[in-house]
Amino acid sequence: MEHFDCVVVGGGMVGAASALTLAQLGLQVALVEKFSPEDFSTEQALDLRVSAISLASQNLLSQVGAWQQVQQWRTCPYKRLGVWEHESAYTEFNADDIEQSHLGHIVENRLIQLALWQQINTMSNIHTFCPESLISLEQDNNKATLTLTNSTLTANLVIGADGAQSKVREMSAIGMTGWDYQQSAMLINVETSMCQQDITWQQFFETGPVAFLPLPGQSTLGGYASLVWYHQRDEITRLASLSNLQLQQEIMKSFPKRLGDIKVLGKGDFPLTRRHANTYQKKHVLLLGDAAHTINPMAGQGVNLGFKDVLALQHVIAEAIGNGEVWHDESVLARYEKMRRKENLLMMSTMDALYASFSHPSPLIKAARNIALLAVNKVPFLNSTIKNKALAYACGL
Ligand SMILES: Cc1cc2nc3c(=O)[nH]c(=O)nc-3n(C[C@H](O)[C@H](O)[C@H](O)COP(=O)(O)OP(=O)(O)OC[C@H]3O[C@@H](n4cnc5c(N)ncnc54)[C@H](O)[C@@H]3O)c2cc1C
Incomplete structure (x- = not known):
């Protein structure tokens, strides 16, 4: 022993x-x-x-x-982090704002x-x-x-x-x-038509967010990325059963246009707890x-x-x-x-x-969260205090 x-x-x-x-x-x-x-x-x-x-x-x-x-x-x-629900309330965090290279x-x-x-x-x-x-x-x-x-x-x-x-x-x-969130996350590796990017972004929907994480390297199409699709368990199970080509078509319908063209390489799903x-x-x-x-x-x-x-x-x-x-x-x-x-x-x-x-369906709450995001981006005082403090915290600084 x-x-x-x-x-x-x-x-x-x-x-x-x-x-x-x-x-x-x-x-x-x-x-x-x-x-x-x-x-x-x-x-x-x-x-x-x-x-x-x-x-x-x-x-x-x-x-x-x-x-x-x-x-x-x-x-x-990655140097930038984009978050939004409604396009007009797009908020971007940048490493420059906290004097970091990334x-x-x-x-x-x-x-x-x-x-x-x-x-x-x-x-x-x-x-x-x-x-x-x-x-x-x-x-x-x-x-x-x-x-x-x-x-x-x-x-x-x-x-x-x-x-x-x-x-x-x-x-x-x-x-x-x-507890279980009654949601799953699907991880999808794709080739993208864009070269290696310096931004990670996330758009919120009532059913859960969709996210883009840039990956390293050059592909025949351009670059690589990891997509994360959060949704109810049943819907993720349905998406997981699709062929890569069918999944690609679903992604093109549901993800924001800024994603560009993609080709699905692989996928996996995880329950959220x-x-x-x-x-x-x-x-x-x-x-x-x-x-x-x-x-x-x-x-x-x-x-x-x-x-x-x-x-x-x-x-x-x-x-x-x-x-x-x-x-x-x-x-x-x-x-x-x-x-x-x-x-x-x-x-x-x-x-x-x-x-x-973000999953609350009330139009009032939806308006409030978009106004909050917009304010954090556009009001100079909020921009330089709340936004930068949140960013430094997320970076573990
Ligand atoms: C969809 C998804 C996306 C995520 N994205 C992020 C992200 O972007 N950033 C982030 O910070 N986190 C992210 N996470 C969370 C992150 O993956 C976990 O927090 C992290 O993997 C936990 O690491 P760990 O070493 O504690 O546990 P694990 O990675 O689970 O490692 C546990 C290890 O223990 C070993 N083990 C288990 N049982 C035994 C045993 N009985 N005897 C011997 N060995 C054993 C296993 O083989 C394994 O190697 C994500 C999670 C999910 C589900």
């Missing part, structure tokens, strides 16, 4: 980043993951799962040495994970268990014991970074609140990322919140070690929860308020 300071269960983007930040503090870390990340080659098609990585997340990935590799592979920086990058999730794993493989104090799966978890007063498919480990702290369906959360009997763990830590167990909270992906904040969890945990543990405290004591871990719960809740509630407002 091997003992570690920390065992991180789940080597996705958040778990892998956490293993690295804890190893940077000199802790002995084990990382348990079900699937080995696939190697990268430039001929591989762009993956469907992409994320809008904020400036703050980029800083974290640089800190652990992964960003440089991600950039060498492929990323698409607002973020669109990156394939698997490349972030792979770059983090490459860094992990250079660290002598991280031991990877992969492919491995968590079978059971026991917590006593002194430690946690994890039974994996092929090994048994003990740890002072088990970190559940095993995603929305977290087994660590379930096995440690941490409850959660949440909201989940929040009742506590982030309990008896040698701590939750990070989607294991602790899943949020409506409308504003592209999910993994960015997870990376903020990672930084907060590194900060409280570093401080405890510096003060000579027992770094895995409940009182120390409670500081992590204090730092993160309020902010995660605020972001989740803001997304819910936006979602509810």
